[in-house]
Amino acid sequence: MANLPIVQFEKKIIETVEQNPVVVIIGETGSGKSTQLSQMLHRKGYTDSGIVAVTQPRRVAAVSVSRRVAQELGVRLGEEVGYAIRFEDRTSERTQIKYLTDGVLLRESLSNPELNQYSVIILDEAHERSLNTDILLGLMKRLVGSRASNLKVLITSATLDGEKVSKFFSDCPLLTVPGKLFPVEIFYSKERPTSYVESSLKTALDIHVREPEGDVLIFMTGQDDIEKLVLKLEDKVRSLEEGSCMDAIILPLHGSLPPEMQVRVFSPPPPNCRRFIVATNIAETSLTVDGVVYVIDSGYVKQRQYNPATGMYSLDVVQVSKVQANQRAGRAGRTRPGKCYRLYPSRVYNDEFLDVTVPEIQRSSLAGTVLYLKSLDLPDIDILKFDFLDPPSTESLEDALKQLYLIDAIDENGSITSVGRTMAELPLEPSLSRTLIEANEYGCLSQALTVAAMLSAETNLLPNRSKSNEKKRKHPPLDLPDGSGFGDHIQLLQIFECWDENDYDIGWCKYYDLQVRGMLFVKEVRKQLSQIMQKIAKGSSDVQANQSRKGHQNYRNLRKALCIGYASQLAERMRHHNGYRTLGFKSQLVQVHPSSVLQPDDDGLYGSYVVYHELISTSRPYMRNVCAVERQWVMPILDKLEKLNVSKLR
């Protein structure tokens, strides 16, 4: 720890913090900012008047960094130094330094808007511009101006972003702390290749033949390209003349890889063997692979975008930002001097790449964010004028207001309703929290809890129908429940109920190709949601998973609750075919996703109305996860839509 660069800046940092409420720290990789800033402030006595909080965008980071700090201070984790992430609070009365995800801090500020328990709040990795960090930046700006007791805010960011953050906080001081990276030599391509897979392949082989030992990390956009490149690399390396160069191991690395495959990158290679790790941006920040000396950067990344006019998501391949490109290059210099091969010209880097990644807040549906802000009851609120570092478009905010109005979270004047307040307490998308509240009225809360938890699972739970998997399958893909024809929400409910009947058996998940990790996550989410709902309903509600299962049923109450919850995600079938048009957004022709279990009637036609969980534009615009609903439930929503006046909702 003593040789971390940041330690030499302690005096300067403390002086600046003493004299200013907000300080921006530009700390490059390896500067030690994440572990050291909190300890410096602790030494200076800032933990005497409150807790020093450090937010992280990711759970694993909150856990691992707090563990390191506890170790360095020689205390037990959970005592003076602790962490708090969803489902896991390892802090105590004695905790003075607390690492937490930015999402947890946002939750805390709901029940304690002044965040009085904290003397210092450090927002780490702000340059990643996660949705939660961006909300926190806006809240911190208000808080330092308003809070009675002295609050100190530190924000760490990257070189290219620091000035902007400083300006946002009324030109607060900006300190730069060097990193501890080894130099990385950058090589640019003369022009953009026509095929990134081919170009990566060629570059990787050049490195293998010409360069001394050291692993190669290759950044691609997705699973498909990764699999292609892995196959080609294996083929080419095998055909190299024996003894002409060292052995090679080729490893794919992406999020949908099973955990046991992911951890392979952490075991060191055998001697005289080079590893090629072909990865998505998961290797940019989330996973750190040791031993990398060479990086190949395609310059592209897959990004999810939301279109507020149509309510449609798409997953697009876009150019990385300069911050991302530098982060990728930095992965080559962690253990010794490295090299980074950029598969694009320097002109593209300089002229075309954005400085910083487009913040998530400008690429997401903001219904949840706006509801959260409304529930804080900030004085002088005009949600359209909330002070964001990078404001989302008016269109996007109006879309959020419209959605919230349709599900009764705000009234026609834009004021939060009591239903809206309850919704804000639930860690769910507004459509699902609205569904839970309605289901509680209809006596089907238990079922709704299960549906909401299943839809919250981050991983794909259902069997993966890829070609390679079909071959591996030991049994035909059948006998999972089919939603009784009503659609995917009901199927998700039935699957969980089956698992419950099988005593949450892991083997049962494996037999049906359901991701074990995902199902266990669902169980935990369900438990958390049950606890919150029981508090809201004052203990009277029945939340047992299996209590409602009684032979054949038409799930009428549950579907009605879903219809109310998804009032802003409604579609009407075309008269003569199975296409639907969306209602409530700029009307779009969409299809039920082919993976849906929704069943057509005897004439081959689907029901007249469905609600959908998500619109996703891939090869065509699809509704994913649909539920059949009845005309009589839809009519009041259509009425409301007709009378809607967005300009009054502000």
Add this chain to the structure above:
DNA sequence: TAGGGTTTT
């Protein structure tokens, strides 16, 4: 009849 970049409450 088709396709999952990465996070998080």
